Amino acid sequence: MKIKATLERIPGGMMVVPLLIAAILNTFAPDLLRIGNFTQALFVDGASALIALFLLCTGAQINVKSFGVSIGKGATLLATKWAVGAAFGLIAYMFAGENGLWLGLAPIAIIAAMTNSNGGLFVALVGQYGSKEDRAAYSLLALNDGPFLTMVALSIFGAMGFVDGMFSLQSFIAVLLPILVGMVLGNLDEEMRSFLDSGSSMLIPFFAFALGMGIDFSAIVDGGLSGIILGLLTVFVTGTAGYLVFKAFKWNPIVGAAEGSTAGNAVATPAAIAAASAGFAQYAELATxxxxxxxxxxxxxxxxxxxxxxxxLERKGYEFKEGNLTKVNG
Structure with a gap:
């Protein structure tokens, strides 16, 4: 039975298939794998640990001389994602109706969803289609976790004042450290670099499954059509913007598009904003x-x-080889 070959024939199959299987299980039988011990630790609660190990393995493949490229790509993605999300939030405020909503969407929901990205999903997609430098760009993308960038956008709009304590330097360092440890190991010992290389691809289906166990399809029903519209905007607007910006820099555009998601922790952002400013309290539940x-x-x-x-891209004569996009004909 050729499971691996079948998954590889599906675009992104090593990540998509395990994630969707887990999401279905979590929606219809959420307690099936929540039985404690090793089973729950690996298949339900293991996403963070597995992603951390993936980042360490990826870090080991990075030559210290090229790390600046990763920082540049991460900064470009971070700025693009935030600028597009903030711009749509501003449009929502400008054209909101008397109920304070635009297209049925709360402006704070737009900013929270479109400026915050799913790091695990990014790592999984870039792990399949990106280079080692692209994967390391995630170290900077950790800055858009949580409500910090949403607060920055709101403060720029004059909607509220800047709130201290929304960004934790410790949290950022905690994301960066596994990559740095991997870099040190890989640059000190070539054999260690080779040893850790296999982990970069082997771990993808496992942490994708664990990510899927955090997805409940009923959230789509609760959010209604407006929530689905918000998801569509996030994918096709921020994802396409990242694609075009990376294409303009002659980088792998798939990596830019991989930022077109909303992170699970963004769900807590409306409540955090409402706690910081009571004026947003009336929209917090809907936005959530x-x-x-x-x-x-x-x-x-x-x-x-x-x-x-x-x-x-493949129809245009490009191919993905060892995480790099190259033109093979024409």
Missing amino acids: VQVAASTVTTAILLPLYIAFLVKR
């Missing part, structure tokens, strides 16, 4: 379910969009 719907929608739709973009 809309962001949750966007999280699930993007987790399902972004891999499919990436698959479409990959096929489009």
Whole structure:
């Protein structure tokens, strides 16, 4: 039975298939794997640890001389994602109706969903289609976790004042450290670099499954059509923007598109904003379910969009080889 070959024939299959299987299980039989001990630790609660190990293995493949390239790519993605999300939030405020909503969406939900990205999904997609430098760009993308960049956007708009304590330097260092440890090991010992190389691809289906166990399809129902619209905007607007910006820099555009998602932790952003400013309290509950719907929608739709973009590039004569996009004919 050729499971690996079958998965590889599906664009992004090593990540998409385990994630969707787990999401289905979590929606219809959430307690099936939540039985404690090793089973739950690996298949339900293991995403963070597995991603951390993936980043360490990836870090080992990075030559210290090229790390600046990764920082540049990460900064470009971070700025693009934030600028597009903030711009749509501003449009929502400008054209909101008397109920404070635009297209049924709370502006804070738009900013929270579109400026925050699913790091695990990014790592999984770039792990399949990106280079080692592209994967290391995630170290900087950790800055868009949580409500910090949403607060920055709101403060720029004059909607509220800047709130201290929304960004933790410790959290950022905690994301960066596994990559740095891997870099040190790989640059000190070539054999260690080779030893850790296999982990970069082997871990993808396992942490993709664990990520899927955090997805509940019912969130789409709770968020309604407006939440789905928010997810569509996040994938096709921020994802396409990242694609075009990376293409303009002559980098792998698939890596830019891989940022077109909403992170699960963005669900807590509306409540955090409401806690910081009571003026947003009336929108917090609606915004929360809309962001949750966007999280699930993007987790399902972004891999499919990436698959479409990959096929489009392949039809134009490009191929992905060892994480690099190259022109093979024409």
